[in-house]
Amino acid sequence: MVRAPCCEKMGLKKGPWTPQEDQILINYIQLYGHGNWRALPKQAGLLRCGKSCRLRWTNYLRPDIKRGNFTREEEDTIINLHQMLGNRWSAIAARLPGRTDNEIKNVWHTHLKKRLKQTQNQPTSSTEPGRQFMIDVSKFNNKKHDDPIEEQEEPVNHVSSESSTSSVHEECSSDDMSSSTADNMKMEESSMSSSEGFIEIDENFWSEVLSADNYNSDDLSSAADGAIEPPVHACTSNMYDSMDFWYNLFTTSAGELLELPEI
DNA sequence: AACATCCGCAACCGCGAGGTG
DNA sequence: TCACCTCGCGGTTGCGGATGT
Structure with a gap:
């Protein structure tokens, strides 16, 4: 069959969004959610295709999006996750609360x-200060199923964005995000504990993590309480300040530390 | 100051997956 | 089982600002 173009109807606007359009979209989604993206622009009175609305919302207007430059830690995380997952930006984004796949891409x-290229050109002994770790998941590359995450059991409490037609909160709450992140961590836990995978962490890593005195589990777990106002605080705080982040990354679901090889 | 080039980012495009009747 | 529809993802494009000449 021939797929109908996204914006088949003439007169649909393309290009940059205006503040007015943004406001219309935000207001509409706050009131009604986004059960059907295709129908949304018509119902909201926007001269945009549904796809454009979805993209604008998910990449820019979503209240839980963390704006601003990426921290060094976030960049390191992206690099390491990219080694593990390849160009699976959405999977990488799932581990970086407040960041979108587009932004990460x-x-x-x-x-x-560029940075990776520079690093690779440097001799192995030359390292930058600060924490670093490497995850060798070469085994994933040989798998038929290229997504180690989705091979894990379905998250019990996963809230599908598709099912959230009535509440913006379901889609955007940090709770939802952290739970999906935690679920994804399960994949890493199983893959990392495999004898084939290894994690390389410098000696300062755990001491830094374990001595984090500004740990506040509420940062990532404080769920939306039903109010429409988005939980911005959960996204503007540095995720690396949260013990939960590192804890989930390097522990099993039973709370046991993953086995890390001697370096 | 004017022009050229580079760079970053938002947005678009097309494909595949999954759901539904 | 199949056809169709919608959504999400990854790749790519193009605009606008920053920087260099």
Whole structure:
């Protein structure tokens, strides 16, 4: 069959969004959610295709999006996750609360690719200060199923964005995000504990993590309480300040530390 | 100051997956 | 089982600002 073009109807606007359009979209989604993206622009009175609305919302207007430059830690995380997952930006984004796949993709192409190239050109003994870790998941590359995450059991409490037609909160709450992140971590836990995978962490890593005195589990777990106002605080705080982040990354679901090889 | 080039980012395009009747 | 529809993802494009000449 022939797929109908996204914006088949003439007169649909393309290009940059105006503040007015943004406001219309935000207001509409706050009131009604986004059960059907295709129908949304018509119902909201926007001269845009549904796809454009969805993109604008998910990449820019969503209240839980963390704006601003990527921290060094975030960049390192992206690099390491990219080693593990390849160009699976949405999977990488799932581990970086407040960051979108598009944003991560952009930062990869504009910064990190270069940085990685530079790093690779340097002798192995030359390292930058600060924490670093490497995850060798070469085994994933040989798998028929290229997504180690989706091979894991379905998250019990996963809230599908498709099912959230009535509440913006379901889609955007940090709770939802952290739970999906935690679920995804399960994949890493199983893959990392495999004898084939290894994690390389410098000696300062755990001491830094374990001595984090500004740990506040509420940052990532404080769910939306039903109010329409988005939980911005969960996204503007540095995720690396949260013990939960590192804890989930390097522990099993039973709370046991993953086995890390001697370096 | 004017022009050229580079860079970053938002947005678009097309494909595949999954859901539904 | 199949056809169709919608959504999400990854790749790519193009605009606008920053920087260099």
